Structure formats: C-alpha cells, structure tokens
Amino acid sequence: TRSSRKPQGIKDLPGPQGLPYAGVPHKVPPKRTWLKFHEWSKIYGPIYKLKIMGEDLVVVSDLKILEELLVKRKANYSSRPEYPAIPGANHDMRYLPLLSHGDHHGRARRFAHHLLAKLPQDRLVDVTTRATKDYIQALLQDPCNAKALTELYASRITCEISWGNPTVAQKNVETAWALMHHVSPGATPLSKLPFLSLAWDLLPDFLQPWKVNELARRASEREFWLTEQEKARYANNDSFTLTRETYKQRDKGISDEEEAANSVGMLTVIGSLLLATPVQSFLIAMCHHPEWQVKGAEELDRVCPGRLPTPSDLKDLPVLRAIIRETHRWRPPIPIGAPHASEQDDVYNGYFIPKKSSVLALAWTIERDESVFPDPDSFRPERWLEPTWPTYKEPLTIYPQIKGHHGFGWGNRMCLGQDFVEIVNMIMIGSLLACCSVAKKRDPLTGGEIEIDTMDYEPFTIFVRPYAWEMEAKPRSEGLLKSLDL
Numbered sequence: 001t002r003s004s005r006k007p008q009g010i011k012d013l014p015g016p017q018g019l020p021y022a023g024v025p026h027k028v029p030p031k032r033t034w035l036k037f038h039e040w041s042k043i044y045g046p047i048y049k050l051k052i053m054g055e056d057l058v059v060v061s062d063l064k065i066l067e068e069l070l071v072k073r074k075a076n077y078s079s080r081p082e083y084p085a086i087p088g089a090n091h092d093m094r095y096l097p098l099l100s101h102g103d104h105h106g107r108a109r110r111f112a113h114h115l116l117a118k119l120p121q122d123r124l125v126d127v128t129t130r131a132t133k134d135y136i137q138a139l140l141q142d143p144c145n146a147k148a149l150t151e152l153y154a155s156r157i158t159c160e161i162s163w164g165n166p167t168v169a170q171k172n173v174e175t176a177w178a179l180m181h182h183v184s185p186g187a188t189p190l191s192k193l194p195f196l197s198l199a200w201d202l203l204p205d206f207l208q209p210w211k212v213n214e215l216a217r218r219a220s221e222r223e224f225w226l227t228e229q230e231k232a233r234y235a236n237n238d239s240f241t242l243t244r245e246t247y248k249q250r251d252k253g254i255s256d257e258e259e260a261a262n263s264v265g266m267l268t269v270i271g272s273l274l275l276a277t278p279v280q281s282f283l284i285a286m287c288h289h290p291e292w293q294v295k296g297a298e299e300l301d302r303v304c305p306g307r308l309p310t311p312s313d314l315k316d317l318p319v320l321r322a323i324i325r326e327t328h329r330w331r332p333p334i335p336i337g338a339p340h341a342s343e344q345d346d347v348y349n350g351y352f353i354p355k356k357s358s359v360l361a362l363a364w365t366i367e368r369d370e371s372v373f374p375d376p377d378s379f380r381p382e383r384w385l386e387p388t389w390p391t392y393k394e395p396l397t398i399y400p401q402i403k404g405h406h407g408f409g410w411g412n413r414m415c416l417g418q419d420f421v422e423i424v425n426m427i428m429i430g431s432l433l434a435c436c437s438v439a440k441k442r443d444p445l446t447g448g449e450i451e452i453d454t455m456d457y458e459p460f461t462i463f464v465r466p467y468a469w470e471m472e473a474k475p476r477s478e479g480l481l482k483s484l485d486l
C-alpha cells in the first residue's frame, strides 16, 4: 500500500481531507475548478495534495518547487495521467499531449517539433493576416457572435497551415470540441468512475453507451484527418502534410500514414483552441478598458500606419505586447496547468509524493501572487510598462513577452507552439486594436450597458474558454479598413 511505501519520518502533503478512496470529488466544483484550487492554495500552501477517485493530485503554485520537480527531476515527472474516457490515450500515437513518458512520446514530440520548426515564418504571417482580415470583417458585422467567430478564424489559420485547406475550419472546431467535451469531468461516467474502463473489452457495447459514443467520435476524427492528409498531398502548398513527406524521405521515424495524420491533426486541434482563447479574453478585457484600446491603437498608428503589424514590428510595440502578456496573466488559457504524472515514489522537502500522482502547475494562482502582481485581479497592462511595478523589465524592445513564461508549461512537456502563438496573437490582437473599437452592448430600450461576467468561463479538462458574451464593435479607422480592402 501507499502508506507502507512511505519512508519513515516522511510526512503526507497537507490538503483537503475526504473519503478513503474517493477523496474530495464532492468538494471540487465542476465550474471554475481553478478558483477552488486557488482557495485551497491559500489554506494549504504552495504544494498540497487532494485525492479524486483514487488519483492523487499534487497542486503546486510556486515557481521554485515546479522548477525542482518538473525540470530538475524531469526523469520522474514527465508522464501523463491515464484518461479513462479515452482508453489507450497514453500509448496510441494519436494525441501527443496525452502520451505517457517514453520513446513513443519522444518520437511524436520530435516530429511535431520538426513540423513547427520548418514552418516558414512568412507563410504563418501571410495565412494569419488573411484570416484576420476576414475575421475583422465578420466581427464588425456580427459582434455578438465574437466567441464563435474567434474560434472559427483561429481554426482557419491552423487548417490552412496543416492541410492548406481553410474550408474545413468549422469541422475542425467541432472535432476539437468533441474531443474536449469527451475528456471533461462528468461528460461520461468513465471520468467519474474510472474502474468502469476495466469493463471496456468485457461488457457488451449496449451496456456501455459511452463506449459507442467514443468509438464513433474517434472514427469520425480519424476519417477527417486521413482525408485531409490525402487531399493535401496532391495540393501544391507548404502544408505540414508536405513537410511530413520530406521528413519521411529522410527516414526519420513516423513511417505510418495514420501516425503522421494524427500528429498534424492534433496540432490543428490544439492550435486552434489555444489561439482563440487569448483573443476572446482580450475582447472581453477591452470591453472593460477603452483606455487600453486607445493606447494600443495609438502605438499601432505610429509604428505601422496604414497597415497591419508584422513580427518585425514587435520590438517597437511594447504596449501591444503588454496587453497580450496581461491577457495571458489575467485569464490563463490553462488555469490549472496540464498534469505531469510521476513514475516513481518521491520525497520533496520531507513530504511524500506517491508514484502516479498528477502534478498540476496552478497558473491561476502563480499569476495572482500579490508580491509579484499587485492588484492581481485587475487587468493592468501598465504593470509591464512602468518601472514602479515589480514585473517591469528592460529592454522594452524585448519585454514583456509571452514566450518562455510558465503558462506554456515545464520540462520535457513544455509547449511546442510558443513562437506560433506569439506571432498569431500579435497579428490578431494588433489588427483588432488597429481596425476596430469594441464596447459593452447597450440595451436598445434603456440605453444602459449590458454587463459581461468576466469570470464566466466554460470548464474543459485542461483548456477553458469564455461563455458567449454580447458586445458592440465599430470600425476605428475607415481609412485603414479601406487601405486594407476591408
């Protein structure tokens, strides 16, 4: 048993107490789980443990402890927990972020890294700029649909990069959210009662409707990814699919057609979801902070008059970078972190961490440390721009920046998409600031502003996104829109 494995004199981590096997699932709210974890970190400290249906979760909100466990001890902390709702997710070469630690993860990660490293920056800029122009036009026509439009146009970017085919963007969004929904707590009984997965191969399907649903979801995703790969092979573009062809010729692993299709499909899915959330949070922040819209737009008018920003402008756009960095801090897209599973029992600072624990880097709490981020709940980009704030760092031609910050994860599992995100966030958010101004919607009868709940985020296992909100959007500069052909 675990307690007999625990060395003498070694303590259990503090944390909320619950039932012997089940732990505290009844104390973890399905909505805004990160707020509960944040509250517990105030009570139990920067590293604490809770149990949910037999799984130990170690929740960490201190950068030094994370550095020690997830970087220095990465040999032990680079795996992933099991996802009962997707049997096989740890070893099927399908979803790189869910693979357990081992050669198979290394192979998938090297290939994904190769695809992203070989992506010419010009192509990413071109694809993103075109999608952003269409996005702005659509947003100006239908601002209350901002949530869905942002996801659709982020998806157009990743679908074009992956397969040279933006027309399947909507299908990609649906595929992405079907996966996310499926792995969310409570979506199937498997997440709540993991032992049911033992029956997967034993019981007839009619007794396991969740199995039938999962197999259907997987089959449709598989067909989608293989079809797009096949179509892309005959198209003359620089898509990831074609990069893969050259990789194959050099005989560097990934020989299987399906494995390659999965790698590209997985990047298309996670890329589109994660590119959209910061833009959605940015729009909500801007509805509350017209003053930052003005400051951001003034900077863009000065640095890139009559055109949209490009990566070579980044050094001259500290206000834009501060707005983006503050958006990632204010509403982290992955507020409780992506779990790293430990492979062996371990002891940290006199505390026992059993093997197969899931270690969570609690981004929400790290980004709310009052000694580093005074007034942490407010959206204040000036904390990155004025020397009186603890986060201020020079030179302003480089800082603030999102690349390399802890929200992209740790050690062997660190996000591979950081350059991608930096460019796409910059073009989408910079173009929005240059072209439009947004505001809370006004009630047509009373003329009063319709409030937007800035904490109303939809929970999925790892990513979050805001629920739909209502807003107004107007062209900021007709001249700019005209010169851009919008």
Ligand code: HEM
Residues within 6 Å of the ligand: 096, 097, 098, 109, 112, 267, 270, 271, 272, 274, 275, 278, 333, 334, 337, 338, 339, 340, 407, 408, 409, 410, 411, 412, 413, 414, 415, 416, 417, 418, 420, 421
């Ligand atoms: C706002 C945008 C994004 C954020 C905040 C983000 C954050 C993260 C985080 C926290 C992880 C897990 C790290 C860990 O376990 O320690 C991760 C993994 C990953 N990300 Fe990102 N990401 C973003 C966008 C993207 C994009 C656009 C791509 C691809 C185009 C991408 C590709 C990946 C991949 C492939 C992994 C899996 C790495 C592995 O398990 O070995 N990410 N990301």
